[in-house]
Amino acid sequence: MSTPGTAERGARQRSWPVLEITAFLLTINAGVVFVLFADLQEAYGLTDTDVGLIASAGFVSALVVTLGFAPIADRGHVVVVGSIGLAGAILAGFGFALATTAPTLIASRAGLGIGFGLFSVAARKSIVGAEIEGSGARMGRFLSFMVAGFLLGPPLGAVLAPVGLWAPFVVPAVLVTLLAPFAVQALRAAEIAVSSPRYRDMFKLTADPVLQGAMLLQMVIFGWIGVFDSTIDRHLTEQGVGNLGTAAILVVIGAPLVILPSWAGGWAERVGARRAVAIGLVVALCGYAGYGAVIAWSSVLIAGVANTVGESFMFPGLQLATVQRTGTERSAIGQTLLEAVGTSAAAAAAFLAPAIFSAHGPRTLYGGYAAGSLVFGAIAVWRMRALDAAPPPIGEPVPAPSAVP
Numbered sequence: 496m497s498t499p500g501t502a503e504r505g506a507r508q509r510s511w512p513v514l515e516i517t518a519f520l521l522t523i524n525a526g527v528v529f530v531l532f533a534d535l536q537e538a539y540g541l542t543d544t545d546v547g548l549i550a551s552a553g554f555v556s557a558l559v560v561t562l563g564f565a566p567i568a569d570r571g572h573v574v575v576v577g578s579i580g581l582a583g584a585i586l587a588g589f590g591f592a593l594a595t596t597a598p599t600l601i602a603s604r605a606g607l608g609i610g611f612g613l614f615s616v617a618a619r620k621s622i623v624g625a626e627i628e629g630s631g632a633r634m635g636r637f638l639s640f641m642v643a644g645f646l647l648g649p650p651l652g653a654v655l656a657p658v659g660l661w662a663p664f665v666v667p668a669v670l671v672t673l674l675a676p677f678a679v680q681a682l683r684a685a686e687i688a689v690s691s692p693r694y695r696d697m698f699k700l701t702a703d704p705v706l707q708g709a710m711l712l713q714m715v716i717f718g719w720i721g722v723f724d725s726t727i728d729r730h731l732t733e734q735g736v737g738n739l740g741t742a743a744i745l746v747v748i749g750a751p752l753v754i755l756p757s758w759a760g761g762w763a764e765r766v767g768a769r770r771a772v773a774i775g776l777v778v779a780l781c782g783y784a785g786y787g788a789v790i791a792w793s794s795v796l797i798a799g800v801a802n803t804v805g806e807s808f809m810f811p812g813l814q815l816a817t818v819q820r821t822g823t824e825r826s827a828i829g830q831t832l833l834e835a836v837g838t839s840a841a842a843a844a845a846f847l848a849p850a851i852f853s854a855h856g857p858r859t860l861y862g863g864y865a866a867g868s869l870v871f872g873a874i875a876v877w878r879m880r881a882l883d884a885a886p887p888p889i890g891e892p893v894p895a896p897s898a899v900p
Contacts, residue, residue: 584610
């Protein structure tokens with residue numbers, strides 16, 4: 496635990512949310528493409544398989560690098576990890592603007608995944624800091640900024656696309672470039688708890704029943720993200736909704752994830768992470784099933800709000816449960832393990848969903864996913880029941896954490 500003086504000093508050193516704003520811009524950089532899939536497919540002659548590969552490439556690349564670099568962040572090297580991530584995201588953003596073929600689009604998308612994945616590892620480690628108390632609200636606020644970036648990405652893409660398909664990617668890349676020095680300084684100033692984890696420690700964590708449940712629920716959420724990201728533009732396009740209309744619908748759908756997570760994270764600390772996750776799951780499942788229940792843009796809007804309200808409770812609840820089990824010293828590998836399984840599910844779902852949508856339609860895709868999520872979600876909440884007993888964090892005892900500026 497950090498001392499009061501340490502906590503106050505860290506707060507003074509980061510007087511404005513530069514890490515959250517940077518994550519916001521990186522998410523914009525990655526999110527503008529989701530409203531442009533139909534345009535890219537038409538302009539460059541992409542197949543459904545190409546679209547699936549572009550959508551999933553960012554998830555796969557983020558998975559690989561976060562697994563590789565999380566232990567490095569827990570050892571205190573957040574500046575190195577975050578700086579590499581920022582550089583990669585900037586280069587990939589400009590690369591996406593120049594790409595005109597499936598291979599170059601896939602490579603650029605992968606680069607964006609690498610950049611955002613590395614920066615998020617460093618930023619989350621810094622935001623969790625040296626104390627579990629209050630981490631639910633802090634991680635919830637970080638999530639809100641990321642979602643806000645995702646929401647702004649589609650309308651920005653729709654507004655800038657008439658200038659050229661390169662424009663939606665250049666603008667956020669330039670903004671990230673300008674903010675990067677401030678983000679690196681914020682990482683350097685952060686007070687964090689450090690340890691010396693080994694890569695095999697991540698595998699040891701998978702034996703814990705609470706983390707097993709958390710990982711399963713993360714797969715449910717991120718699997719849906721993969722389905723949604725790779726098909727929603729097409730689903731709305733087939734209902735006669737244009738780019739601006741799609742962007743507006745996505746803004747409304749995502750609004751709860753901007754407003755609620757910080758509050759929901761604090762609420763989860765008071766009532767228990769498992770209870771918050773269970774309530775969020777029930778609401779989110781109603782949304783998943785609702786996307787294909789009635790084929791109309793209005794039903795997408797209603798189902799989407801239910802979807803994101805539920806996930807606003809699930810995301811910070813799962814992150815809080817993980818930190819409570821790993822402690823702040825191993826927060827990077829714990830959060831990365833959670834992200835890794837989710838990213839794997841998102842990548843697989845993003846690759847498969849367009850083909851299923853084409854062959855069987857939205858009712859089968861969305862309704863089938865909701866049914867499977869109900870089964871896995873129930874198992875996951877049951878596995879997390881040990882969290883209510885509030886056992887000590889997992890892992891061997893570690894000395895009091897060092898404050899690493």
